[in-house]
Amino acid sequence: MRHKLMALSLMVVLAGCAGTDEVSTRLPPGFLTNAQEIIAATDWSDPEVVTLTIRDHAYSPAEITFHRDRATRLVVVNASDSDHAIESEQFFPDIAVERIFGSDQTVRAPWIKKLVVPAGQTKELWFVPARFGAYPFQCSLPGHASLGERGLIDVVR
Numbered sequence: 001m002r003h004k005l006m007a008l009s010l011m012v013v014l015a016g017c018a019g020t021d022e023v024s025t026r027l028p029p030g031f032l033t034n035a036q037e038i039i040a041a042t043d044w045s046d047p048e049v050v051t052l053t054i055r056d057h058a059y060s061p062a063e064i065t066f067h068r069d070r071a072t073r074l075v076v077v078n079a080s081d082s083d084h085a086i087e088s089e090q091f092f093p094d095i096a097v098e099r100i101f102g103s104d105q106t107v108r109a110p111w112i113k114k115l116v117v118p119a120g121q122t123k124e125l126w127f128v129p130a131r132f133g134a135y136p137f138q139c140s141l142p143g144h145a146s147l148g149e150r151g152l153i154d155v156v157r
């Protein structure tokens, strides 16, 4: 009986709401201080498009490559019936965000801590990677990362 209850409460947590994007128009400590200058100096007419699909608690591809100082349009497709997110303690502080484009709204803020993609929806993150590195990222919903929802971002020349 006790095990059944625990399993039930875990399911409730797994199905729980992912919350919303965490963006900031004020500089979070440790993030790029010149994000606004980078955004203003970047040509947004032809960004590099990278598509990331979320399905069965996995990112596809699990390893993605971006190019430093290049305008980038990351299209995140949630092809599942539950909410998912992207979090990276190392990557997000090193990018300058031009916009977050969702089905119902466009958010403009230079800094982001978490991107949430509701079930069946698509979101775009327009940004410039400003530093080289190999950055781990994962879903922030409880239990998802341990189910395999994690990946690696390479920022190269």
Ligand SMILES: [Cu+2]
Pocket (backbone or CB within 6 Å): 057, 083, 084, 085, 139, 140, 141, 144, 149
């Ligand atoms: Cu997830």
